[in-house]
Amino acid sequence: MTRRTTAGTSVATAAEGSDEHDRERLLVQYRRERARRALVLDSVRAHLDEQPSPRAVRTCARSWVAALLALAEDVAKNKMEHPE
Structure with a gap:
């Protein structure tokens, strides 16, 4: 949501900035957790591949x-x- 100032320029409301920040923070957290999971599963798979x-x-x-x-x-x- 944006609003116009008296000079006619648009300014993002605090709620929109906060929502965007929260969304970005959650996306970063999701990517970090997904990367950790992939790293662990790849390590386990490598160990399983070593079995005779x-x-x-x-x-x-x-x-x-x-x-x-x-x-x-x-x-x-x-x-x-x-x-x-």
């Missing part, structure tokens, strides 16, 4: 899943004990 057989790939994947679930439980427990 399909069976070893599946065994390794199960190990990754178990480690991730254990990590998630630890983080969740910590958040319950120390809420922000």
